[in-house]
Amino acid sequence: MNRGIARVTGLLLVLGVICASRSSRSQSFEVESAKKSNLNVRSDTFPLPKGSSPTEVFTTRTLSLVVKTGDITPTDRFQRSLYLWEPGNEPKLIVSGHFLDVIRLSDDDFAATWYSKNTENSPVAFVTLNARGHISQPLMLPPSGPTGWGGCEGNTRYVACIGNLPEMRADDKDYDEMGFTAVLVIDLEQHKTSWFPVKHQTYFHFDPARRQIYVSDDQPSLNLGSRVESFDLAGNERGEASVLDMTLSPSGRFADSLQEDGADSWEIYDAASKRVLLAFGCDKPGCKSGDRQEGHYWNPVFDGQFVALGTGGAYGKGGMCDVYQAAPPRLVKSVPCGGLPVFDWSRDGRELITIKYEGGGYRREVINEPTQNRPPIQ
Numbered sequence: 409m410n411r412g413i414a415r416v417t418g419l420l421l422v423l424g425v426i427c428a429s430r431s432s433r434s435q436s437f438e439v440e441s442a443k444k445s446n447l448n449v450r451s452d453t454f455p456l457p458k459g460s461s462p463t464e465v466f467t468t469r470t471l472s473l474v475v476k477t478g479d480i481t482p483t484d485r486f487q488r489s490l491y492l493w494e495p496g497n498e499p500k501l502i503v504s505g506h507f508l509d510v511i512r513l514s515d516d517d518f519a520a521t522w523y524s525k526n527t528e529n530s531p532v533a534f535v536t537l538n539a540r541g542h543i544s545q546p547l548m549l550p551p552s553g554p555t556g557w558g559g560c561e562g563n564t565r566y567v568a569c570i571g572n573l574p575e576m577r578a579d580d581k582d583y584d585e586m587g588f589t590a591v592l593v594i595d596l597e598q599h600k601t602s603w604f605p606v607k608h609q610t611y612f613h614f615d616p617a618r619r620q621i622y623v624s625d626d627q628p629s630l631n632l633g634s635r636v637e638s639f640d641l642a643g644n645e646r647g648e649a650s651v652l653d654m655t656l657s658p659s660g661r662f663a664d665s666l667q668e669d670g671a672d673s674w675e676i677y678d679a680a681s682k683r684v685l686l687a688f689g690c691d692k693p694g695c696k697s698g699d700r701q702e703g704h705y706w707n708p709v710f711d712g713q714f715v716a717l718g719t720g721g722a723y724g725k726g727g728m729c730d731v732y733q734a735a736p737p738r739l740v741k742s743v744p745c746g747g748l749p750v751f752d753w754s755r756d757g758r759e760l761i762t763i764k765y766e767g768g769g770y771r772r773e774v775i776n777e778p779t780q781n782r783p784p785i786q
Contacts, residue, residue: 452495454768460489462763464704467752468516468539471495475763476510490520492541495770502541512703513564515755521558521569524548532556534567534594549592550601554578555585557592561614566641567594568614568621573605584608591621593641604643611636611666613654620646622654632682652679659711662734664700674700676714676734685737688716698730701751707731709757710776717745724748729760731775743773 454462459479466474472494479487488508493499506526511519516539523530524546533546549557553572560569570588577583587610592603609623619641626634636654638646652663656679663679672689688696698716707713712734720727729745732738745751747764754761758776763769 450772452770454493454763454770455499456768457489461765462750462768463488463765464510465750465752465761465763466510466512466518467754467761469755470516470539472539473761473763474510474518474539475499476508479504490537492539500541502537502543503535509558509560511560511562511567513562513567517564519560519562519567521549521556521560523556530556532558536564536596547594547599547601549594550574550603552590552592552603554583559588559612561612561616562594562596563616565596566614566616566619567596568592568612568641569594570609570612571603582608586610587625588612591623591639591643602642604639606637606639611654615653615656620649620653622649624651624654650682652677652682657706657712657714657734658708662712664714672699676732676737678735685734686732696730696732704750704752707753707757708755709753713740713757713776715751715753715760717749717751719748720746724764724766729762729773731760741775743775 454475456462456477457479460477462475463478464476468474472492475491475493477489477491479489486507487504489504490502490508490510491499492502503520505522507523509521513519513536517536518538519534519536521532521534524533531551532549534549535546536544551574553574553576555572557569557571560567562568569592571592572583572589576589587608589608590603590605592601594601606623609625611624613622615622621639621641622636624634624636632651634651636649636651638649640646651666655663655666657663661679663677665675665677674688675684676686677683678685686696687694688698696716698718701717705715714732714734716730716732718728718730724747727745727748728742729751730742731740733740743760745762747766747769749762749764751760751762758774758778760773760775762771762773
């Protein structure tokens with residue numbers, strides 16, 4: 409699942425690669441054989457290094473998880489690390505460095521970007537990796553203003569990232585660390601890059617299936633009537649689009665609203681009719697509570713199913729994960745989600761996998777029983 413609105417926040421991604429090797433060959437890190445029947449490991453603890461906390465988790469078609477952590481070290485308080493972990497075994501460190509970022513390309517394929525040096529104005533490198541820990545040779549991305557390229561989305565053929573014009577400087581009057589002025593397209597098959605200007609924009613989404621790139625600059629008053637421009641991968645304008653084109657569910661039947669900075673409210677829509685199906689964080693009758701976790705809340709298989717995270721009290725005590733069905737609107741199941749967890753759906757859509765931010769506790773919760781049929785796509 410590659411949905412999500414990526415915003416440039418000025419910091420851009422990095423990883424000082426263990427993978428970026430002195431050798432020209434790609435490397436791989438294999439998870440050791442399980443010491444116990446991992447099919448029965450429904451709870452465990454991710455062994456966090458001192459000063460580290462999980463910030464994102466990605467499931468695969470196997471029992472292995474890709475876990476991103478935020479690390480505080482004596483030399484770099486912004487270090488990020490990426491591990492391959494099969495519960496019941498020790499995790500394997502894949503890459504580590506300054507402001508690491510990772511995105512999903514497919515069920516078992518991922519991509520990462522980083523500053524090639526531990527400074528935010530150094531060139532950005534790009535690699536792909538998979539559930540077996542295989543890492544590609546780094547691809548150095550072209551210059552992109554003062555912050556490099558980031559906020560990437562894509563699939564195993566194309567990836568699009570946002571950044572700024574190569575000649576732009578941090579003291580340029582048009583520079584905005586919360587916005588972007590260019591889009592980069594990476595052709596993974598050809599191992600080539602190209603970019604095009606888009607004027608000043610704030611919101612971005614790449615739909616690989618349509619091969620369409622959507623951008624908008626209607627902030628802070630973004631709504632269903634806001635102007636959204638679309639481009640093809642060559643940068644040719646494709647006309648105006650709907651805001652909901654930027655937030656579609658995996659099936660394309662549903663969409664959610666773009667949440668403004670500082671706002672608590674968000675909605676789930678029927679994409680065709682633009683009718684609100686469920687509302688969260690508002691003061692209207694029938695409004696639900698719960699937050700989203702970008703890129704992970706839509707169920708990849710059960711159409712219209714999603715997670716709203718209730719953080720609970722201090723340090724996430726008493727937090728819950730509420731699973732809803734968009735149509736007809738209903739609560740499917742609530743499961744404990746204390747400890748401010750990161751989460752992801754299993755690739756078959758039947759289980760919710762969580763790792764607590766506080767302490768690294770891991771759980772697999774069954775949401776959809778094996779005998780349960782997928783909701784029909786109407």
